[in-house]
Structure formats: structure tokens, C-alpha cells
Amino acid sequence: MTTPKTMTPLVVEWTAPPRVKALQTTRQGGVSQGAWEGANMALHVGDDPAAVQQNRQDLLRWIPQPPLWLNQTHSARIVDADQSRAREQNTVQAPPEADGAVTSLGNVLAIMTADCLPVLAYSRETQRIGAFHAGWRGLAGAILAGGIRALGGAPENQDWWVGPGIGPQAYEVGVGVKEAFLRYLPEHEKDFLRTGDQTWQLNLAQAARRQLLNGGVIRITISPWTTSEHQDLFWSYRKQNPCGRTASLIWREE
Numbered sequence: 001m002t003t004p005k006t007m008t009p010l011v012v013e014w015t016a017p018p019r020v021k022a023l024q025t026t027r028q029g030g031v032s033q034g035a036w037e038g039a040n041m042a043l044h045v046g047d048d049p050a051a052v053q054q055n056r057q058d059l060l061r062w063i064p065q066p067p068l069w070l071n072q073t074h075s076a077r078i079v080d081a082d083q084s085r086a087r088e089q090n091t092v093q094a095p096p097e098a099d100g101a102v103t104s105l106g107n108v109l110a111i112m113t114a115d116c117l118p119v120l121a122y123s124r125e126t127q128r129i130g131a132f133h134a135g136w137r138g139l140a141g142a143i144l145a146g147g148i149r150a151l152g153g154a155p156e157n158q159d160w161w162v163g164p165g166i167g168p169q170a171y172e173v174g175v176g177v178k179e180a181f182l183r184y185l186p187e188h189e190k191d192f193l194r195t196g197d198q199t200w201q202l203n204l205a206q207a208a209r210r211q212l213l214n215g216g217v218i219r220i221t222i223s224p225w226t227t228s229e230h231q232d233l234f235w236s237y238r239k240q241n242p243c244g245r246t247a248s249l250i251w252r253e254e
Contacts, residue, residue, distance in 0.1 A: 005029045007039050007058050007194030010233075014026060014221035016122045016159040016207040019253045020129060023066055024118070024163060024223075025246045026233040030055040032244060040235075041246030042112050044071075047244065059247070062148035067249055071097045072133045072209075073118075076141035078150045078225040081107045100132035100143055102150045107253040114235040117165035117208055117229050118248035119144065123208075125153030126147065129250050139207055148215045162212075163223045163248050166238060168193065170228035186253070 007029030012022035030039025033055050035045040039055045060066065068081045071094060078100035101109045109131035111118040122128070128151045132143055148155050175198050181188040191207040192200040205222050212220050223254030227234040235243040 004077040005031070007055075007062075008057075011060055011233055012120065012161055012163075014159060014161040015080065015119035015219040016161075017124070019233065020122045020250070021253060022120050022161065022250045023246070024248050027235055027246060028083040028233065028245060029079060030058065033239065035242045036244040037248070038244060041247040042190045042245035045078050045245060046242050062222070063108050063249055064106070064251060065108055067247075068098065068101055068103075069095045069110055069112075070101060070133070070203060071095045072112065073097055073200075074097050074133075074135055074137040076091075076131070076138055076143040078143070079171075081109060082106075099134075099138055099194075100130060100147055100150070102130040102147070104128050106251065106254055108249055111243035111248045113163070113227075113244055113248065114245045115171075116236045117191050117204055118163035119147070119208065120161045120163065120248060121147055121151055122159045122250075122252070123157060124159070125151045125157040128152055129251065129252050131248065131250050132201040134162075134204075134208055135214045136180070136202065136204065140177075140184050142184060144208060144211045145215050148212075148217065152186050156218050158217055159219045160217055161223070162205050162208045162214050162236055162245075164225035164227055164230065165204050166186050166236060167228045168201045168206075170226075170236070170238060171198050171202050173202045174198055177202065184186075185211065187214070214226075225227060232244060
């Protein structure tokens with residue numbers, strides 16, 4: 001096997017208590033080559049599966065156990081990782097088809113992205129943690145509202161981190177995307193900047209923050225990175241397709 005280049009995930013700085021750990025991987029390090037060069041974490045993007053597995057193996061130096069990977073489909077489906085892991089003990093099964101997961105136990109949760117927002121969360125009331133994949137379809141489909149409910153407890157007792165996604169200057173969308181957001185929440189009008197007769201720049205992170213505030217969350221941290229502006233750290237699907245995926249991970253120390 002190829003010796004991996006040094007992989008050093010970024011430590012997430014947010015409002016959650018220190019016992020709640022969160023990491024953001026970057027494209028730096030790893031053994032993937034070609035369009036996926038670096039520490040690609042995704043098996044579904046055309047990369048050599050052996051390289052991806054080696055990248056994931058190297059990641060284990062930073063986390064207490066293998067994470068629950070998801071088969072992400074841009075939906076608003078959220079699974080209970082505790083139940084999924086219980087099934088894994090008895091069967092060999094594919095990753096759950098979902099775009100979010102929550103856990104009350106010691107599971108490590110993971111979300112893979114390359115322009116969509118990775119979103120991590122913790123409830124101080126229920127002690128549950130969550131990880132969510134929030135692209136425009138997920139946001140317009142209310143995945144964050146579902147995450148607030150899945151964590152449980154009062155929203156004001158939850159901590160949320162909105163990770164690196166595409167920046168608004170690089171994210172031009174059309175009428176269909178805007179209409180989907182306005183149907184969900186009319187206040188999303190403020191998240192669009194007109195660039196043409198039928199096009200707008202969409203501030204995805206601002207839209208996520210607006211939905212969390214609308215759901216009663218008060219502790220929200222927005223990542224200082226974007227995939228479009230920090231391409232030394234992240235892949236951007238809009239700028240390079242095919243490309244790899246980074247992972248956002250969360251777990252709770254017992």
C-alpha cells in the first residue's frame with residue numbers, strides 16, 4: 001500500500017462543550033491520485049476504492065472508532081445511528097441512505113461534502129449529537145428543522161456548526177432553486193442577490209443560519225472557510241467535477 005501523505009484535520013471551533021469533539025478533514029494528505037488527489041473520503045465519486053479505504057484508515061488516528069458513513073442522496077432523511085450500528089453487528093449492509101444522522105451513544109458521525117454544507121450539532125439537554133448534509137435541496141427540504149427535532153430538547157439548548165460550503169460569489173442559481181427556498185421560508189428572499197434576469201447568487205451558509213434561527217436555535221457558528229475560496233483545503237464540485245470529498249466528523253467523549 002502507498003504511504004499516506006500527512007493528514008491533519010482541522011479542529012472545529014464552536015460553542016459546544018469540550019467533551020463534544022468535531023473535526024473537518026481537508027484534501028491535503030492521503031493517497032488518492034488524479035482528479036481526487038489528496039485525502040478523498042468518498043467511495044462514490046470514481047476514485048480507486050483501495051485509495052479511499054487507505055485514506056479512511058489513516059483518519060482513524062484522529063477519531064476513537066470508525067464513523068457511520070452515509071449514502072447521501074440530497075434528501076432530508078435522518079437516521080438514528082444507534083439503531084443502524086445495532087443492525088451492523090448482525091448483518092453486512094450498505095451505509096444507510098440518508099443525509100443526516102443522530103446518536104445518543106459513542107458513535108462517530110460523518111458527513112461528506114464538496115460545496116454542500118456539512119452541519120454538526122449537539123443538544124445540551126438530551127446529550128445527542130447530529131451530523132447533516134445540507135445542500136440547496138436539503139435546506140429547501142427542511143433537513144435542519146428535522147435535525148432540530150431529532151436532537152430533541154429545546155432548540156435554545158442546542159449548539160450548531162455550519163461548515164465549509166460554496167461561497168455566494170461562486171454559487172449562481174436559477175428560478176427553480178429560488179422558488180423552492182421561498183416556498184419553504186419567504187424570508188429567504190434576503191439570501192439571494194440578483195445577477196441577471198433569471199439568476200441569483202445564493203448565500204447557502206446565511207440561508208442555513210436563517211433556518212436555524214427560525215427554528216429557535218441561538219448558538220450558531222459559521223465556518224470561516226468556503227470550498228470556492230479555499231481550494232487548497234477543499235474540493236469544489238462546481239469548479240472541478242469529478243472531485244473528492246472531505247469529511248466533517250463529530251463524536252461525544254463518554
